[in-house]
Amino acid sequence: MNLDQFKPLTVYTIYIASTPEKVWEALTSAEFSRKYFSGFAVEMQPKLGGTFIVRAPDGSEHISGEVFEYDPPKKLTVSWNVNWPDLVEKLGSTLVTYEIEPAGEAVRLTMSERHDRPPQRRHPLRRPHRLAGDPVGAEEPAGDGQGAANQDVAAHENARSIEGDGDQDAVALCRPGAREARARDP
Amino acid sequence: MARPEFVYVTYIETTPEKLWDALTNSEFTKQYWFGAEVRSDWKVGSPFALLLDGETTDSGEILEADPPRRLSYSFKHQKFEELRGEPISRVTFTIEPFGALVRLTVLHDGFVEGGKYLGAVSNGWPAILSGLKSLLERGKVLAIPRAALNKGFDAK
Numbered sequence: 392m393n394l395d396q397f398k399p400l401t402v403y404t405i406y407i408a409s410t411p412e413k414v415w416e417a418l419t420s421a422e423f424s425r426k427y428f429s430g431f432a433v434e435m436q437p438k439l440g441g442t443f444i445v446r447a448p449d450g451s452e453h454i455s456g457e458v459f460e461y462d463p464p465k466k467l468t469v470s471w472n473v474n475w476p477d478l479v480e481k482l483g484s485t486l487v488t489y490e491i492e493p494a495g496e497a498v499r500l501t502m503s504e505r506h507d508r509p510p511q512r513r514h515p516l517r518r519p520h521r522l523a524g525d526p527v528g529a530e531e532p533a534g535d536g537q538g539a540a541n542q543d544v545a546a547h548e549n550a551r552s553i554e555g556d557g558d559q560d561a562v563a564l565c566r567p568g569a570r571e572a573r574a575r576d577p
Numbered sequence: 578m579a580r581p582e583f584v585y586v587t588y589i590e591t592t593p594e595k596l597w598d599a600l601t602n603s604e605f606t607k608q609y610w611f612g613a614e615v616r617s618d619w620k621v622g623s624p625f626a627l628l629l630d631g632e633t634t635d636s637g638e639i640l641e642a643d644p645p646r647r648l649s650y651s652f653k654h655q656k657f658e659e660l661r662g663e664p665i666s667r668v669t670f671t672i673e674p675f676g677a678l679v680r681l682t683v684l685h686d687g688f689v690e691g692g693k694y695l696g697a698v699s700n701g702w703p704a705i706l707s708g709l710k711s712l713l714e715r716g717k718v719l720a721i722p723r724a725a726l727n728k729g730f731d732a733k
Binding site for chain 1: 585587700703704707708711715719720721722725
């Protein structure tokens with residue numbers, strides 16, 4: 392898999408009163424993730440090429456992936472394939488990267504979600520026809536065309552509409568922070 | 578193409594009224610907005626200004642004010658020469674109760690394709706809003722260096 396072919400769709404940055412080590416642990420340990428991820432357990436083999444699984448409370452593998460970049464406590468990239476019927480087949484593989492940097496007494500955590508799908512033209516939001524993770528407004532960033540500064544892509548955190556009403560819980564299970572990342576739905 | 582815009586959503590353990598106050602009271606904004614003060618009487622059509630160390634960095638007018646639900650003002654940068662040429666942008670805060678929490682959505686739009694301003698605000702807002710969340714939830718702000726505000730802008 393060529394990581395360079397993956398284009399950012401969602402970038403979310405938050406500053407947290409914590410240490411890089413604690414944020415890393417929160418993102419990669421089952422015990423910790425169950426507390427904020429609706430009981431879902433992150434099970435990661437802590438090495439490059441290791442498996443990355445998010446296990447649902449019923450024991451099923453909700454998300455299956457692999458570790459592609461492993462640099463604790465600074466950077467982690469995993470594939471993040473949600474095991475909903477046909478989802479990966481239709482949408483392709485998803486990569487999630489966490490970047491953790493000290494920022495004064497806080498930690499700057501940036502989550503970016505990337506896909507290997509080509510940029511698409513904006514299409515109107517019509518909730519019933521949309522799938523979770525389906526890109527809306529996933530065009531190239533405004534600017535120099537090469538993604539500009541990483542953070543510019545935050546502008547891309549464009550309308551991400553998800554399946555019809557009652558979708559929020561389902562979406563929240565997609566990834567940690569999904570609620571926060573779920574953007575405006577005009 | 579999608580219009581260039583910045584959208585940020587954060588959930589804060591507070592009330593809509595307290596959040597509204599935090600967005601419109603300059604004593605409050607000074608604490609989490611890296612010392613910046615907001616100045617307005619928050620009536621539609623009234624002037625809005627953002628001051629840092631007594632200097633107006635951005636100004637505009639109130640476009641919408643529906644406390645404690647929705648606030649929108651135009652936003653024109655005044656300080657940096659490189660950003661002054663960009664068009665007037667718009668900031669819209671939407672505050673919604675969400676169970677025991679409040680969901681705050683910040684939409685900043687009206688940017689020009691290829692401009693620098695979007696990059697600058699895209700770095701600024703996460704730092705400001707993280708500070709706001711921490712202040713409302715913990716009673717104290719995060720000690721984030723002010724450089725975080727200019728990160729994207731300086732990088733260009």
